[in-house]
Amino acid sequence: MWVNSPEIIAKDVHELLPGHAAIVDSALLGTPLQTLKELPPGDYYVQAVLNLYTEFHRADGHVIWAHLDQGEGQQFNKSPGNLYTKVTKLHLGRTGTVKLTLTEVIPPIPPTADTQWVKHIKVQVSC
Numbered sequence: 001m002w003v004n005s006p007e008i009i010a011k012d013v014h015e016l017l018p019g020h021a022a023i024v025d026s027a028l029l030g031t032p033l034q035t036l037k038e039l040p041p042g043d044y045y046v047q048a049v050l051n052l053y054t055e056f057h058r059a060d061g062h063v064i065w066a067h068l069d070q071g072e073g074q075q076f077n078k079s080p081g082n083l084y085t086k087v088t089k090l091h092l093g094r095t096g097t098v099k100l101t102l103t104e105v106i107p108p109i110p111p112t113a114d115t116q117w118v119k120h121i122k123v124q125v126s127c
Helices: none
Strands: 042-046 054-057 063-066 088-092
Touching: none
Parallel strands: none
Antiparallel strands: 042 088, 054 063
């Protein structure tokens, strides 16, 4: 868990299509608080992040979905290709809906530069 983490609420979405909505409400679990219901009324800044997963077919026949690390060290907030919204101010305590649109994309991580003593290579493994 992150130290002094902001409130994080998560929702699994499968095959979310462009233009379609994923509803985030107070019934979802979060951290460090268990639900949004525990947040006191007030002004907050909110942002949505879509952490992309990849379908993996295992040798034992099972299929799993997992995040494919792209050099960011499994940090969803730095993972190239993940989508996110611009930060929006929200007043919690009013009724209504806030619409967040995933308009931003985390760019690729630039390759690490070679030095006189270190040369970086990529190895592709096929299973």
